[in-house]
Amino acid sequence: MFSNRLNKFTKSVALAAMIGTGLSTAALGQTAEEKGFEIAARSDRSDTGFESSEVNAIMTLTNSAGRTSTRELYFKTLERENEDVGDKSLTVFETPRDVQGTALLSHAKILEADDQWLYLPALKRVKRISSANKSGPFVGSEFAFEDFTSTELNKYEYTYVGEDTFDGMTVDVVERTPRYENSGYVRQVSLIDQDVFQVRKIDFYDRKNSLLKTLTLSEYREYEGGVWRAHLLTMENHQTGKSTSIEYGDYAFKTGLADNDFVKGVLRRIR
């Protein structure tokens, strides 16, 4: 166990060094790790440069008996150029009605628990949540918060596995291992298409390395400036038979949001 962690640690040091020196573009003598990282980085970077975004979403939860329940959310995201810090995001719950106006402010972190504040309108107070919930389920869904918010490149270590086909596309298969200590996953296998470099599917393996969930990302659209976004995310839990989908509306980019729109104080003023 300990030696395993040590190993992870040395790997991450090596990775950090690699990024620093820009080695990732080396074409010849590339290791599987380097190639995996390169593919993931290319995919991640194809989505960057949007500065900020705003979007509506409908989340539909389905249990194993087939009953469903929906909730509507509004997301605001502020991109942070530095790949070693996570994006900032604000999630506002619009339905169900009894949680309307509840807002979650999150400052994503790479290797630690995110900083999170929640505004409870009924209590008229902002509460900071301190917990190790990074891969915990988001409001009863099959998604963890990090599963559907922007992927942070440095949260994982990568290994290139090979090529495959998915949904008529040729895809690169890249395995990624979370670097976060309390992660619920031991590894994830992602499929990234070779055409527009978007993640199409991710299999999540739990702590005992059994297939836990599959995330399918579809209805990709390209926005101005070459920013790609999936508009339908479906997460299926293979162990419990439950599933959750998120349908996004149209994204608005570069909406002029700034750091001071993502501080604790704004939570009270939301709508």
Next chain:
Amino acid sequence: MPKTMTAMDEFAVKLAQTVINHRWLVILATLLFTFLVASGAQYLQFSNNYRDFFSEANPELRAFEDLQSTYTKNDNIFFAIVPPDGDVVSNETLSLVEELTERAWQIPYSIRVDSLSNFQHTEAEEDDLIVEDLVKGAENLSPDQLARIKNIALTEPLLRNQIISGDSRATAVNVVVQYPEKALTEVPEAVGFARTMRDEIQAKYPNHEIRMIGVSMLNNAFQEAAMADSTTMIPIMYLVLLVLMAVTVRTVSGTSVTLLMIGFASAIGMGVLGFSGTPMDPMVLTAPTIIMTLAIADSVHILITMRNSMKEGMTKNDALVEAVRVNFLAVMVTSLTTAIGFLALNFSDAPPFWHLGNVSAIGIVMAWILSVTFLPAMMSLLPVRAPKPASGGDQSAMAKLADFVVGNHKKLFYGIGALGVILVAGVPRIEFNDQWTEYFDESIEFRRDSDYATQFFGFYPIEFSVLANGEGGVSDPEFLEKLDAFSQFLREQPNVTHVYSLADIMKRLNKNLHADDESWYRLPDDRELSAQYLLLYELSLPYGLDLNDRVSIDKSATRVTATLTNTSTTETKAFLDASRNWIAENAPEYMKATVPTSAQVMFTYVAERNVNSMITGNVIAILAIAVVMMIALKSARLGILSIVPNGLPIVAAFGAWAFMVGTVGFSVAAVASVSLGIVVDDTVHFLSKFVRGIREKGYDTAGAIKYAFEMVGMALIVNTVVLVIGFSYLATSHFKINADLGLLTALAIMLALLFDFLFLPALMLLGADKLITGKTNKGALEDVQQPAQ
């Protein structure tokens, strides 16, 4: 050969002669057929799911499946941990808990682990809500920190008496396992892994007791009990019965051929089971035993007649033909009626009974066919030493018994009749008890562990999906108040050790969000507030510890779990009735459809469900058997009369059990079907010889009774002894259901012989005029004789 041969006799003689003339063909065909059908046995697998005891239509099972598809399944593995020093809140024990909790996520199919160490304790610190593991780094905790943990654990309603015993002497790690239910290897795989883990941790902490219970262990125990039975009980039983048989039939070749016959009949039965793809449960494993006892009964009749005929100077082959002739009808009727009895098991609610019934019926019919084909074919090949001609001591003893019965028939009629009445009157005293831990004897680890663990923790969960008023309704203050009142009510019930309720979580959150002010430890009185608390709580929970298994996805219902200690079925029933009453009287309209459910609830009603459906099945079987008897004996009156000696011993056996033991598991439902055919065997042999006495020999009633005693008395006693030993031996099964079944059946068989020997003749003599045969004794004989011409 007697002068009067019925068509049946003629057929039997022709059959026996053909078989002996083409013995090699018969033997070859038997081997080929057996091999073909028995090859299905390669597909046999052991069942390891308690749900196999319930049919798809079982309403308790359906309610439970409903609950489990709304929340999550709870096929758990529950580790009970007891340190030597009487306090679990120590650095050492908490280290153990921490290590076990961490490693338990590796158990195959595990989806959740709950323990003291990963309990998500919530605490307020100004405007921060801190959610963290209750125990972290247990090795280095200071005495102050330990005291704080102990205080939290013992006052937290979710933990006290569920994860930590109220006296702090024991703690638990509960692992929720969700099986894909695709292969029968899943449960043993998870349990095997968990046991290895337990052993490793045990080696590290040798002075701690670590016991494993829970539904996974229960399921695994079904398989282990079945395997233990099939490797120890069944082989030993074969040996015992064969020795017994060798002694009574006194021929080595006869015993060896019978052994082959038993083997073939059982292999065919199990082969069919294998082809059908049905997993083996501990109950279907009693089928070979049942087939064996009946196969022995068939061959004993034939071999004894053969010996007796050889004694009188017949050649072996003539004696074989005669043995087949004399016994053909009785063996056929017995086999068919027994098979009918077993097929009646299909009326029960429990699929294991169906499988037991069908496999036994197939095996019994096969044993019958083999006993009139393979048995004579083999016997004509093998050497049989002709016994010395001697006046049978048997016959004279039987004659004395017959004289005694005829001479004292009035006394016997009233004496045995009174005994019958007393026993029948005792039947309502029987109490059903289906506590699944007690299905297993102490040689099964699961039983020992559950006996141990129930000193500290409850083990029988009862689940309620408490319904709220529509989507999001669980946040409604009225609902929460009712939920809390209901939880309090459940806590006050006898035998309840723990109640898990969302109401307690809401109170804690309310306190946490008011800076941990104790005066806020109460339910929020505002729907929005509750909903937002829940949202906050859901956002804060880490991987695997979410609320999905407590609140339905649309928040229209929440699951309350009351855990009962070792509680009898009657007490459980009282608890269930009380909770239903509470709901009927106190719940608002939208909550009224809330019902208790769980494996325990299913087992609570399993006896009633099966007994009720079996009564129908048995009544039909008894009537069908009466019809078979009417045709076989060619007497409508004797057929109807047969209902008395066929039904009475079984009912009386229940009465005797009520007086001697008192409680019985749901196996009671199968007893009637299993014993019916065998009980009928006695009646058939006795009545058919009685009829033969009148038709072939021209005796009067008393004379025919005496003739019947002399002809079959000894064979019936031998059979009864063999069968009683056979079924009593089931008492050594590791599975109590089988033990009860065996003992009750043995009791019924003994009573059947008693009634057939002492009561039936008395009944016939005493009531010959009006009760049995019509107006006059003469008329009775006419009725019996008339079709025999």
